[in-house]
Amino acid sequence: MTAPGLAATSPAGRDYPLTDADFAAIARLARDAFGLALADGKRTLVYSRLARRLRALGLEDFSAYVALLNGPDWVQERTAFLSALTTNTTHFFREAHHFDLLRTRLLPPLIDRARTGGRVRIWSAGCSTGQEPYSIAMTLRELCPEIGRHDLRILATDIDPRVIATARAANFPVDEVMPLPAELRDRHFRPAGAGGGYRIDPDTAALVTFGVLNLIEPLPFGGPFDIIFCRNVVIYFDAETRDQVWAAFGTVLAAEGALILGHSERLTGPAAAGFQSIGVTAYARHPGSEPSPKQGTMP
Ligand SMILES: C[S@@+](CC[C@H](N)C(=O)[O-])C[C@H]1O[C@@H](n2cnc3c(N)ncnc32)[C@H](O)[C@@H]1O
Structure with a gap:
């Protein structure tokens, strides 16, 4: 099932549907590999951040991205995946x-x-x-x-x-x-x-x-x-x-x-x-x- 409102448009003008199964697979991987907690409330954020990776990689849809994450290319993609989902914000003498x-x-x-x-x-x-x-x-x-x-x-x-x-x-x-x-x-x-x-x-x-x-x-x-x-x-x-x-x-x-x-x-x-x-x-x-x-x- 495609969650309502979760569709980004690629440069070619195509949307990327994010199914419940794709989101669950992404959340599981983020937790197992990095301890990241991607609750359902993070769905829109996950969607918009990772849609950029789909565009950059020229992928058809989130299912193709999930397949990539579960295959041998995971090693190359893991840093970009993590960077997309977290922030590196910092500055001198913060706090x-x-x-x-x-x-x-x-x-x-x-x-x-x-x-x-x-x-x-x-x-x-x-x-x-x-x-x-x-x-x-x-x-x-x-x-x-x-x-x-x-x-x-x-x-x-x-x-x-x-x-x-x-x-x-x-x-x-x-x-x-x-x-x-x-x-x-x-x-x-x-x-x-x-x-x-x-x-x-x-x-x-x-x-x-x-x-x-x-x-x-x-x-x-x-x-x-x-x-x-x-x-x-x-x-x-x-x-x-x-x-x-x-x-x-x-x-x-x-x-x-x-x-x-x-x-x-x-x-x-x-x-x-x-x-x-x-x-x-x-x-x-x-x-x-x-x-x-x-x-x-x-x-
Ligand atoms: C927002 S920055 C904080 C930087 C600095 N500590 C500060 O407060 O200004 C968060 C950093 O945590 C790193 N990070 C996230 N998950 C991590 C993990 N599982 N192990 C180590 N570092 C992680 C991210 O890559 C990111 O650079």
Whole structure:
């Protein structure tokens, strides 16, 4: 059955019917591969976003797209499928209160530890094009200009290889950089040259290591991380998948570690009992709530 009102017109003037069976197949794949929750209310959004893929691929209808998703071409299409269904929106110092919390409370003891030879790890999970981890790196270098000489690193991961490539390039358009305070711009950006835009200062960029990682798959590394940022990522996940992600974070977050979520996200489910609130969508482990050890290679 074709849902009423769900028809897009291709450049050739043809509509793409989206049957219940096609929608169910797309929703199942999105959940199994990425933990995305595509409830029936998302049908119009799914339709309009994926109709663009049908046009780009020159497909006849959604059934042909579902067949492609279930066949060997899935490997090539999976990133475009995911990108069509999610957003990579981000910007420098997004949700500024989290950077205040870093500056005033979370980072000073970690910097002390790093200065006395200790190891510090911060993870930006779902980092998109890198503005979040680079904002953490800038905050760190503002507090401790020589932090690069110590054992402190930021791991930044995202499921989408295209955003990770952009993040690694460390080159940002003028209109993203100009709103930053002039002294931050001067210390952490360099004009990118002929191509325009600004490049992150190499010493700031060197604090961040990027990688591709799907949060709904088993984590390929152990911890401990002192702070995990996972902001505006789990909004796409169903409750069960969110609980799995929190549980996985629990295995790699340090005993006194902090977990920072996005503005519309809350720590819920069984993992929430082990945490206390330390600010707006910011949590720390309850004292005495130990991480469950996880085997793996430390990043
Ligand atoms: C809206 S952006 C958030 C970026 C940044 N954390 C912020 O708050 O500005 C969400 C990011 O989550 C990523 N993402 C979605 N599902 C994911 C998954 N299963 N594993 C890892 N990253 C995922 C998307 O690719 C996207 O880059």
